[in-house]
Amino acid sequence: MRWPLTRVGKAHRAPSVGFMQPWNFLVVGSPADKPRVHDVFRTAEAEGLSPDDRRALYSRMKPQEILELPINQCITCDRSRSGPVVLGRTHMLSMGLYSSVCAVQNLWLAARAEGLGVGWVSIFEQQALQDALGIPHDIVPIACLCVGWVSHFNNRPELETCGWLPRLPLAELLHYEQWGSTMRTSPDEALTAAACAQRPRTTAFHRRPGSTCPPA
């Protein structure tokens, strides 16, 4: 059985702007190497957290899994991958970075589907992390993921249950047609109607089971 290469392979199947596949996967798993990552985290943690009323809360819940969990999976972005012209990146230069994040989320979901826990540690000073892992300074570390088996999964995010922040109501995050506007008619009905107005693009068009379109 292959582990974690099957999982990394799923990350490699993520969509990327202009098919540039800007990611690399740096796996840190040895007891000799994980402390270097942990040291960078510890330094940033000590520097970065300003004293405020949430410090006590943070100290109760912060995960220390860089050392405990078997795998640190660093996913990076090489912004020069595939040359200077990248289809779809001309106007949005961040699209390379965003593509690597799609790989992160694919890896996360693939791991979760196998019963593995994933934590994204972002308390790092970029250059210190690059130096600790030998990553060239023009390669952007996107995510350091701690991966391992866990005793259980929470039904809700830890930061929600501990009172750090509430889950925002979805309705407050939705806009229709223009920023700030809500539909007077039921959005579901209107959008279903819009979707059903879509014409099949080929004669081989198939409606899927569970389609919300009424039969033609």
Place this chain on the structure above:
Amino acid sequence: MRWPLTRVGKAHRAPSVGFMQPWNFLVVGSPADKPRVHDVFRTAEAEGLSPDDRRALYSRMKPQEILELPINQCITCDRSRSGPVVLGRTHMLSMGLYSSVCAVQNLWLAARAEGLGVGWVSIFEQQALQDALGIPHDIVPIACLCVGWVSHFNNRPELETCGWLPRLPLAELLHYEQWGSTMRTSPDEALTAAACAQRPRTTAFHRRPGSTCPPA
């Protein structure tokens, strides 16, 4: 049946740094509003593509789905969401943007699981898109997704099959312990050994079916 709110709900369940949930979801579905998005795309497209030998290739394959498909789903990032102190963003200021990309990828996979096609259009000038949709200039448009039923799904990305770029071999993207190093022993064996050295963290620890660890 609810559409697309169930799907947007899955995007809203994405992980976010410090649980800041920085996203908004702007759904553009009416025939009156989609042309505004299309105009912004057309302007950027005309300005951005420099003449080169790939232009002919691009012109053959580019999707014009902003008008054809029923839904344009714009996902944004409010970098000030949840206040100035965001747990895990102090050292990596892009983590808010990255969180919104996790929502994009969740939406994409959720749509795909329902048999819907998704295309991420990134040929936009940011301010023109903000103005077309009334998005405040401090809100970052992350993705404009064209969503709709499609005749079929390709087994490989279109940019691969048309010869734009090849799929990179996964082995060339992998590093172990340090950037640039490959393992001499089988990485699968070594990493499985590292994972199996992980001790259960609670007495309720469960091994999952399919675990690569041998029985204790």
